[in-house]
Amino acid sequence: MGRQPSGNGARRGRRPATSRAELERVAFDLFSTRGFDATTIDDIAAAANIGRRTFFRYFDSKNDVVWGNFTEQLESMRSRFAECPPEQPLMEAIRDVVVDFNRFDPAVVPWHRRRMELILRVPALQAHSTLRYADWRTVVAEFVARRLGVDSDALEPRAISHATLGVCIAAYEHWLIHPEAELGDVLHRMLTELASGFGARV
Amino acid sequence: MGRQPSGNGARRGRRPATSRAELERVAFDLFSTRGFDATTIDDIAAAANIGRRTFFRYFDSKNDVVWGNFTEQLESMRSRFAECPPEQPLMEAIRDVVVDFNRFDPAVVPWHRRRMELILRVPALQAHSTLRYADWRTVVAEFVARRLGVDSDALEPRAISHATLGVCIAAYEHWLIHPEAELGDVLHRMLTELASGFGARV
DNA sequence: ATGATCGTGACACCGAATGCCACGGGAAAG
DNA sequence: CTTTCCCGTGGCATTCGGTGTCACGATCAT
Numbered sequence: 499m500g501r502q503p504s505g506n507g508a509r510r511g512r513r514p515a516t517s518r519a520e521l522e523r524v525a526f527d528l529f530s531t532r533g534f535d536a537t538t539i540d541d542i543a544a545a546a547n548i549g550r551r552t553f554f555r556y557f558d559s560k561n562d563v564v565w566g567n568f569t570e571q572l573e574s575m576r577s578r579f580a581e582c583p584p585e586q587p588l589m590e591a592i593r594d595v596v597v598d599f600n601r602f603d604p605a606v607v608p609w610h611r612r613r614m615e616l617i618l619r620v621p622a623l624q625a626h627s628t629l630r631y632a633d634w635r636t637v638v639a640e641f642v643a644r645r646l647g648v649d650s651d652a653l654e655p656r657a658i659s660h661a662t663l664g665v666c667i668a669a670y671e672h673w674l675i676h677p678e679a680e681l682g683d684v685l686h687r688m689l690t691e692l693a694s695g696f697g698a699r700v
Numbered sequence: 701m702g703r704q705p706s707g708n709g710a711r712r713g714r715r716p717a718t719s720r721a722e723l724e725r726v727a728f729d730l731f732s733t734r735g736f737d738a739t740t741i742d743d744i745a746a747a748a749n750i751g752r753r754t755f756f757r758y759f760d761s762k763n764d765v766v767w768g769n770f771t772e773q774l775e776s777m778r779s780r781f782a783e784c785p786p787e788q789p790l791m792e793a794i795r796d797v798v799v800d801f802n803r804f805d806p807a808v809v810p811w812h813r814r815r816m817e818l819i820l821r822v823p824a825l826q827a828h829s830t831l832r833y834a835d836w837r838t839v840v841a842e843f844v845a846r847r848l849g850v851d852s853d854a855l856e857p858r859a860i861s862h863a864t865l866g867v868c869i870a871a872y873e874h875w876l877i878h879p880e881a882e883l884g885d886v887l888h889r890m891l892t893e894l895a896s897g898f899g900a901r902v
Numbered sequence: 903a904t905g906a907t908c909g910t911g912a913c914a915c916c917g918a919a920t921g922c923c924a925c926g927g928g929a930a931a932g
Numbered sequence: 933c934t935t936t937c938c939c940g941t942g943g944c945a946t947t948c949g950g951t952g953t954c955a956c957g958a959t960c961a962t
Contacts, residue, residue, distance in 0.1 A: 509929070510928075510929055510938045511926095511927075511928065511940060512941070513928075513939095514939095514941090515940075515941070538916090538917065538918085539917080539919090540917085543942095548942080549941065549942035549943070550942080550943090551942050551943070552942060554918095555940075559919075560918070560919095588898070589897060621831060624830050624834075625827040625828050625831055626827050627830070628826050628827045628829070629823060629826065629827055632826075653886070653890065654898070656870040656873060656874070657866070657867050657871070657893065657894070657898075658898055659866075660865075660866030660869055660870045661866045661867050661870075662866075663862075663866060664859070664865060664866035665859050665862060665863050667862055668855060668859035668861075668862045671858060672855045691856075691859065692859070692863060692897060695791060695894060695896045695897035695898075695899065696791060696859075697897065711908095711959075712906080712907045712908060712960055712961085713906085713907040713958070713959060714907085714957065715909075716910090717910070740947090740949085741948080741950090742948090750910080750911080751912070753911050753912075753913095754910055754911060756949095756950070757910080761949075761950075762949070762950095
C-alpha cells in the first residue's frame with residue numbers, strides 16, 4: 499500500500515496494487531466468516547479492491563492462498579538440515595530439524611492454527627496440500643539421501659520422508675483437537691516413536 | 701451390456717445404460733491416448749454413448765474413475781484385519797495384512813499398474829487421492845486402536861496409520877519405476893524397516 | 903392397458919482457471 | 933517537458949468440472 503523505498507531502486511512500471519500477504523489477510527477473513535468453499539474468488543478480489551484476473555497473478559489458485567510463503571520457508575528448512583552435525587543419528591536429526599521448523603512466535607500461533615485448520619479440515623485443501631507436501635518431503639529426502647549416500651529419489655529416502663510427513667500430520671491433527679498441547683512436544687514425541695518403530699507398543 | 705438375469709428378480713424401472721466397470725474401461729482407454737487432463741468428461745460420455753449428466757450418476761467426479769471399487773476392497777481389508785491372531789506383534793500384523801491386500805492376480809497386474817501410474821503421477825489425481833487414502837488409514841487406525849485399547853482417532857493410531865500409508869506409497873512409487881521388482885517384496889521390506897524405526901540406517 | 907418405478911439426458915447455472923489484449927501508472931531517456 | 937519503454941491491471945471470452953431441475957422413456961407389477 500504505502501510506497502516502499504523500493505530497496506535499491508530500479509523499479510520501472512506500474513506499482514503492484516496489493517501484496518500476497520495483504521491478499522492472504524483479506525481472504526482469511528472471508529474464510530473465517532463464510533467458510534472456504536462458500537468464498538468465491540470474486541469475493542476475495544472485491545474485498546481487496548482488485549480485479550478477479552489480478553488475483554491469479556498473486557496466487558496460482560484459490561487453494562494456494564492458505565499456504566502463504568511456504569516455498570521460502572522450505573528453503574530455511576533445507577539450510578537447517580545442512581547444519582546438522584554428521585555424528586547425529588539420522589532419525590534424531592530429522593526430528594530436531596522438523597521440531598525446530600515448526601516453532602513459531604507465540605504471536606503468530608493463532609494465525610498458524612487457523613491456517614492448519616483450513617489445510618487439514620477442508621477437503622479441497624486436504625487434497626491440494628498433497629502437492630505442497632511433496633516439496634516438503636523432497637527436502638527431507640535430500641537430507642536422508644546425503645546421509646545414506648544414495649540418490650534422493652531412491653526407495654529409502656522416499657520412504658523415510660513419507661513416514662516422517664505422515665507422523666507430522668498426525669501430530670498436527672492432534673494439536674488442532676487439543677489446543678492446550680504444545681505442538682513441539684507432540685511432534686517430538688511422535689517422531690521419537692517413529693524412530694523406534696513404535697516399539698513401546700505391542 | 702447384455703441383460704443380466706438380474707440376480708433374483710425384482711428389477712423395476714429402466715435398465716442402466718452401462719456400468720462402472722465399463723465406464724472405467726472406456727475412460728482408461730482415453731486416458732492412455734490423450735492423457736488424463738486432456739480427456740474431458742464429454743469425451744468419456746461420448747465414447748461410452750451416454751449423456752454427460754449420466755456420467756455423474758456412475759462416478760462423483762472424473763477423479764473417482766481411477767479408483768474403481770476401492771471402497772468395497774477396503775471392506776475386505778477390514779475383515780482381513782479382524783482375522784489377525786492377537787499374539788502377533790502389531791506392526792507385523794499390519795505388514796502382513798497390507799502385503800496381502802496388495803496381492804493381485806497376475807492377469808490384472810498391468811491394469812493395476814496403469815491405475816497406480818495415474819494416481820501417483822497425475823497431479824490432479826495425486827491431490828484427490830488424499831481423500832481416498834483417508835479411508836484406507838481409518839481401517840488401519842481402527843485396527844491399531846483396538847490393539848492398543850484406545851480410541852481410533854487418538855494420536856498413536858493415527859500416527860501409525862499415516863506412517864504406514866507413507867511407506868506404502870513410497871514402495872508403490874519404487875515399483876512403478878522398477879517394473880521388475882515384486883510389489884509384495886518391496887512393501888514387505890519397507891514395512892519391516894518402518895517397524896524397526898529404519899534402524900539399520902545410521 | 904394402466905400405473906408405479908427408476909435410469910436417462912437435455913438445459914441452465916455456478917465457479918475455478920486460463921488466454922488475450924487494451925489500458926494506465928510510473929520511471930528513465932531524450 | 934515529452935517521449936519511450938516497462939509492467940502491473942483488469943475486462944472479456946472461453947473451457948471445463950460439477951450440480952440442480954425436470955421431462956422423457958424404458959421396464960415391471962397389477
